[in-house]
Amino acid sequence: MTDDASNYKVLQVDSQFLNDFESEMMFKIKGSNKIPVVLCTEDKTYSIKSVGTSNTVYFLSSNMDDDHLIVQTCVDHVLEMERTNPKLHTLKYILQNDELDLDKANTIEQLEELIQASSHEIRVELDKLNAICVLEKWFLLAEPLKQEIMNQFIKYCRSRGLDLNNLDYLSVLPNINIDAPDLIVKKCVENHCIPVDGDIVKINPEKYCILMAKSILQEKEKWSKDTFMIKWEFLVGESFEITLEMLSGLIAVDENTNTLKYLPWYELPVNHRDRFEILFATKQEWNERDIIPFVADLVQPGVTAADLLTKYARVVIDENGQKKVNKRVI
Amino acid sequence: VVVVRNGNHTEWFSLEFQGEIVSRGAPVDGLHIGNLRFEQGTPIMELGNHKLTGQIVELDKPLLVLRKDETSMQLENQETSWVSKGLVTKKILFRDRPKIRLNN
Numbered sequence: 001m002t003d004d005a006s007n008y009k010v011l012q013v014d015s016q017f018l019n020d021f022e023s024e025m026m027f028k029i030k031g032s033n034k035i036p037v038v039l040c041t042e043d044k045t046y047s048i049k050s051v052g053t054s055n056t057v058y059f060l061s062s063n064m065d066d067d068h069l070i071v072q073t074c075v076d077h078v079l080e081m082e083r084t085n086p087k088l089h090t091l092k093y094i095l096q097n098d099e100l101d102l103d104k105a106n107t108i109e110q111l112e113e114l115i116q117a118s119s120h121e122i123r124v125e126l127d128k129l130n131a132i133c134v135l136e137k138w139f140l141l142a143e144p145l146k147q148e149i150m151n152q153f154i155k156y157c158r159s160r161g162l163d164l165n166n167l168d169y170l171s172v173l174p175n176i177n178i179d180a181p182d183l184i185v186k187k188c189v190e191n192h193c194i195p196v197d198g199d200i201v202k203i204n205p206e207k208y209c210i211l212m213a214k215s216i217l218q219e220k221e222k223w224s225k226d227t228f229m230i231k232w233e234f235l236v237g238e239s240f241e242i243t244l245e246m247l248s249g250l251i252a253v254d255e256n257t258n259t260l261k262y263l264p265w266y267e268l269p270v271n272h273r274d275r276f277e278i279l280f281a282t283k284q285e286w287n288e289r290d291i292i293p294f295v296a297d298l299v300q301p302g303v304t305a306a307d308l309l310t311k312y313a314r315v316v317i318d319e320n321g322q323k324k325v326n327k328r329v330i
Numbered sequence: 331v332v333v334v335r336n337g338n339h340t341e342w343f344s345l346e347f348q349g350e351i352v353s354r355g356a357p358v359d360g361l362h363i364g365n366l367r368f369e370q371g372t373p374i375m376e377l378g379n380h381k382l383t384g385q386i387v388e389l390d391k392p393l394l395v396l397r398k399d400e401t402s403m404q405l406e407n408q409e410t411s412w413v414s415k416g417l418v419t420k421k422i423l424f425r426d427r428p429k430i431r432l433n434n
Contacts, residue, residue, distance in 0.1 A: 010418075011394045013393070018392070018394075026334045026335060061342050071345075
């Protein structure tokens, strides 16, 4: 044997991983004794576990037709990998930066070191959270600040009769008076716009309406559905069409009392059982299509939303053929 | 930990024995373990005065052999990186009890 076994690791792989490795030329293993170890390619995350063997297994680098076969190493365990969900739930806490301090913010490379997820998965989550990037550092702006920025922006545009679907946003920005760095304000506005052509943008209707809805929802725990809709419509103005479907995964609607409650999926527990406890404490019975957005982030390769509902809830079909989801009685 | 692909993967293979092979005092490095030959495609291993008959098994999932990168091991204050050395798609498995070899 030519080499110390501690210099070697043996990883059981599949064809998809090999293809990725062939094109990407590298992967990362992250974790420690306290944090579960994961393997990350450019866009996938795998859990790793060590599986021991009582057999003696020699690994040889030479060709089977060679006269002398040299044992390179002997290992007593193999690392098995399995595709898993990235561990993204801490990302929003890392991104929170109320002082807007660039020194405290992280670059994408630093985030990759901190988060048990692939680069692509982190970027997708940054987009989902509406994080903004300023000088390569990532922030999650506080909701009140975003609301204030966009409120002032839209108000100014309307006061000047500007077309919200065809805006030279850079010419509007100097007229916004917010107690925040100009670059932050600019990035926040860009985050809520869709590029049209060069510096011409249009307001992203969905992002803007959701932002305004949140500003109302956060005022109190429960709203009458009708009152909320009136307030929301007034706040966003005539240019935008609002529907409750936009707030899927953010509100729980109680049809019996005609009320709704702010319940953003990203603030719910990561633990599956705890998540479902809270959902059923909020509402005893859900339509399947309404509850799925609240558990979509728990879905992973091999575990569908339907699997989660089967395991942690009780699904029945009502007289209208609609799937209803109730708490599982143990 | 970063693992880097080291060119095209050379094919490695593995020998798997049930139980343990021990050296009686002699240093393991450079030790001649035994002779491996094939009789009509069947692997035969001669270990000391034991003869083992094995079989070639195609692995369901290949094994990627990684080794610490020697250059990164020598640099201070730098996390060790790893390189891929070879891909194992088959193994020779010796499952049966060894037979005693009789000298001719």
